[in-house]
Amino acid sequence: MTTTLPTAAAAPALPPAPSTARLVGRAVDFWRLQFKRTWRGTWASTVLTPLGFLAAMGLGLGSIVDNGSGASTLGGVSYLDYIAPGLLAASIMQQASFESSYPVLGAIKWAKQYHAQLATPLRVRDALAGHVLWVALRLSISALVFVVVMALFSTFHSWWAVLCLPAAVLTGLAFVPGIFAFAATLETDSGFALLFRFAIMPMFLFSGTFFPVSQLPDWLEPIAYLTPLWHGVDLCRDLALGTASLLPALGHVAYLLLWVAGGYALALRHFTRRLVT
Amino acid sequence: MLSKVDGVSEQPMIVAHGLVKRFGDFTAVDGIDVEVSRGEAFGFLGPNGAGKSSTMRMIGCVSPVTDGTLRVLGHDPAVDGARIRARLGVVPQEDTLDFELSVMENLIVYGRYFGMSHKQATERGRELLEFVQLEERATSQVEPLSGGMKRRLTIARSLINDPDMLLLDEPTTGLDPQARHVVWDRLFRLKQRGVTLVLTTHYMDEAEQLCDRLVVMDRGRIAAEGSPVALIRDWSTREVVELRFAADDTETSGEKIEALVEQPERPLRALVSRVEVLPDRVLLYSDDGDATVGELHRAGVEPQSVLVRRSSLEDVFLRLTGRSLVE
Ligand SMILES: Nc1ncnc2c1ncn2[C@@H]1O[C@H](COP(=O)(O)OP(=O)(O)OP(=O)(O)O)[C@@H](O)[C@H]1O
Ligand SMILES: [Mg+2]
Numbered sequence: 001m002t003t004t005l006p007t008a009a010a011a012p013a014l015p016p017a018p019s020t021a022r023l024v025g026r027a028v029d030f031w032r033l034q035f036k037r038t039w040r041g042t043w044a045s046t047v048l049t050p051l052g053f054l055a056a057m058g059l060g061l062g063s064i065v066d067n068g069s070g071a072s073t074l075g076g077v078s079y080l081d082y083i084a085p086g087l088l089a090a091s092i093m094q095q096a097s098f099e100s101s102y103p104v105l106g107a108i109k110w111a112k113q114y115h116a117q118l119a120t121p122l123r124v125r126d127a128l129a130g131h132v133l134w135v136a137l138r139l140s141i142s143a144l145v146f147v148v149v150m151a152l153f154s155t156f157h158s159w160w161a162v163l164c165l166p167a168a169v170l171t172g173l174a175f176v177p178g179i180f181a182f183a184a185t186l187e188t189d190s191g192f193a194l195l196f197r198f199a200i201m202p203m204f205l206f207s208g209t210f211f212p213v214s215q216l217p218d219w220l221e222p223i224a225y226l227t228p229l230w231h232g233v234d235l236c237r238d239l240a241l242g243t244a245s246l247l248p249a250l251g252h253v254a255y256l257l258l259w260v261a262g263g264y265a266l267a268l269r270h271f272t273r274r275l276v277t
Numbered sequence: 278m279l280s281k282v283d284g285v286s287e288q289p290m291i292v293a294h295g296l297v298k299r300f301g302d303f304t305a306v307d308g309i310d311v312e313v314s315r316g317e318a319f320g321f322l323g324p325n326g327a328g329k330s331s332t333m334r335m336i337g338c339v340s341p342v343t344d345g346t347l348r349v350l351g352h353d354p355a356v357d358g359a360r361i362r363a364r365l366g367v368v369p370q371e372d373t374l375d376f377e378l379s380v381m382e383n384l385i386v387y388g389r390y391f392g393m394s395h396k397q398a399t400e401r402g403r404e405l406l407e408f409v410q411l412e413e414r415a416t417s418q419v420e421p422l423s424g425g426m427k428r429r430l431t432i433a434r435s436l437i438n439d440p441d442m443l444l445l446d447e448p449t450t451g452l453d454p455q456a457r458h459v460v461w462d463r464l465f466r467l468k469q470r471g472v473t474l475v476l477t478t479h480y481m482d483e484a485e486q487l488c489d490r491l492v493v494m495d496r497g498r499i500a501a502e503g504s505p506v507a508l509i510r511d512w513s514t515r516e517v518v519e520l521r522f523a524a525d526d527t528e529t530s531g532e533k534i535e536a537l538v539e540q541p542e543r544p545l546r547a548l549v550s551r552v553e554v555l556p557d558r559v560l561l562y563s564d565d566g567d568a569t570v571g572e573l574h575r576a577g578v579e580p581q582s583v584l585v586r587r588s589s590l591e592d593v594f595l596r597l598t599g600r601s602l603v604e
Contacts, residue, residue: 014350014352014363016360017359017360022392026389026392027390030390033378034375034378034386037382038377111373111377113375115339116375116387116390118339119365120363120390120391121392123359276339276340276341277300
C-alpha cells in the first residue's frame with residue numbers, strides 16, 4: 001500500500017464532546033451515589049426538623065403568644081401558622097448553607113472529588129453545575145417533607161401554599177452558589193464557623209422568621225430587608241396564608257434570583273481560580 | 278493495511294515546543310521540548326521541584342499552558358481539553374480516591390464521568406480489579422487499603438476508559454519495594470500491550486525498568502535526553518566505585534584521591550575518568566572498578582567500605598547537575 005495520509009488525519013480521532021447536560025448529569029450522578037453511601041441519619045433529620053420546630057415553636061411557644069398580645073401583631077393568625085412558613089424558609093436556608101460549605105471545601109481540598117472530575121471530560125463549569133444541582137435536589141426533598149408536615153399541622157390557609165415548595169427551594173438556592181464561592185476561597189474550614197455564627201444564625205433569628213421585622217430596632221430593619229432570607233420568609237408566608245399579591249411576590253422572586261445569578265457568577269470565577277492552576 | 282496503522286502511529290502522542298509554566302513570577306517549567314510517540318514508555322526523571330508534575334498536568338489538560346505550544350493526541354489542550362481528557366488515563370501524584378465509597382464504586386463513579394453506563398463501568402471495573410489484583414477488595418472501603426493497593430486502584434481507575442495514553446505522576450513513590458514491583462509489573466504488561474506510558478519519577482531504577490526513553494529534568498529545564506542505556510553511556514562510565522570513610526574523614530580522603538588521580542605516572546589516571554566527593558562518600562567513575570580498587574589499595578587509600586557497582590541514572594543526574602537525585 002502506498003497511500004500517504006494527510007497529516008491532519010493522522011491525529012488520533014477524538015470522540016465528539018458530550019453535551020453540557022450530559023456532563024452535568026454525570027457529576028450529579030456522582031453526588032447521588034456518594035449520598036447513598038453517606039446518608040446515615042439524614043432522613044431522620046429531614047423529617048424531625050420540621051416536626052420538632054413546629055411542635056416546639058408553633059404549639060409550645062404559640063400557646064403563650066396566642067394568649068398574650070401577640071395575636072394582633074401577627075394580623076390575627078395563630079403563632080403556629082405564622083411561623084411555620086418562616087421556619088420552612090429558614091431551615092431550608094440553613095440546610096443550603098451547610099450543604100454548600102463543608103462538602104465543597106472537601107471536594108476541593110480533602111476528598112478532592114472535583115480534581116478527580118476535572119481529569120475526565122468534565123470541565124469546571126460541569127463540576128460546579130452538577131454539585132449545585134445536586135444541592136438543589138436535596139433542598140427540594142427537604143422542602144417537600146417540610147411542606148407535608150406543615151399541611152399535617154394544618155397551617156395553610158390557601159391552595160397557593162403549594163407554591164411554598166418552590167419558594168423555599170429558591171430561598172435556599174439564593175445562598176447556595178454564594179457559599180460555594182466563599183468555600184472556594186478557604187484554606188481551612190474555620191471560615192464556615194464565622195459564616196454560621198455571624199451571617200446564617202443572625203439571619204435565621206432576625207429576618208422575620210419568628211416575629212415581624214417591624215419589631216426590630218429601627219436601624220436593623222433595613223438590614224433585615226436586604227437579606228435574601230427575609231424575602232424568602234415573606235414570600236412563603238404570603239403564599240401559606242393566602243395573602244400574596246402578584247407584584248410583591250414577583251419582587252421577592254426577582255431579588256432571590258438575583259442572588260442566585262450573582263452567586264453563581266462568583267462561584268464560577270472562584271472555582272476556576274482555585275481548581276485550574 | 279498495516280501501513281495505514283503505521284501512518285497513524287507516526288503522529289506523536291505528545292509534542293511540546295518551548296513549553297512554559299509559570300505560577301506568578303515563579304517559572305516551574307522553563308521552555309521544554311518533548312515528543313512522545315505511540316506505544317512508547319517515556320519518563321520525566323528529576324528531583325523534587327524539577328517541574329515534573331507541572332508538566333504532567335499541562336499534558337493532562339488540567340493546567341493551562343503559560344507559553345509555548347503543546348499538542349496532546351494531536352490536539353490543542355486549550356481548545357479540545359475535555360475531548361483529549363476523554364482519551365487519557367491519569368494517575369495524579371496525590372491519589373484522588375473517594376474514601377467514602379468502596380473500591381468498586383470508585384471505579385463506577387469514574388467510569389460514569391467518561392459516559393459509561395453503570396453496567397459497563399461495573400463490568401470493566403471487575404476486569405481492571407483483576408488486572409491490579411484487587412478483585413477480593415471490590416466491596417471494601419478505600420481508606421483501610423495499604424498505600425500500594427490505593428496506588429493500584431488509582432491505576433485501575435485510570436484505565437477505565439481504555440485510554441490511548443496513560444499519564445503516571447510518581448506511580449510508586451512512598452511504596453515499599455514489594456509493592457513497587459507489583460506496580461512495575463502491571464505497567465510493564467500495559468506497555469507490552471502497546472499502551473503509551475508517560476511517567477515521572479525520582480527513582481532511577483524505576484526509569485531504567487520502565488522507560489524506553491526519558492528526559493532528565495532539573496529546575497524546569499531538560500538537562501539530557503535519551504534511552505537509559507544511552508544516557509549512562511554518554512554521561513557516565515560503565516562502573517562506579519563507592520568509597521566510604523569515617524565520618525569526618527571523607528573530605529580529606531576525597532582530596533587525597535583527587536590528587537592521586539591527577540598524578541600522571543599512576544595507572545589510576547587512566548582508569549578513573551572522574552571523582553565525585555559527596556558529604557557521605559567518594560565516587561570514582563571508571564570502566565574497570567576492580568582494577569581501580571586494586572590501584573587505590575596500592576596507593577595506600579584505606580576506606581571503611583568499598584562498593585563496585587554498575588553506573589546508574591543517578592550518576593548521570595549527579596554529573597549533569599552536581600546534585601543527588603533523591604535527597
Ligand atoms: N499551584 C502552584 N502554585 C505555585 N507554585 C507551584 C504550584 N505548583 C507547583 N509549584 C512550584 O513549581 C515547582 C515545580 O513543582 P512541580 O510539582 O512541578 O515539581 P515536581 O518535579 O513534580 O516535584 P516533586 O518531585 O516534588 O513532585 C515547585 O517549586 C513548586 O513549588
Ligand atoms: Mg510532582
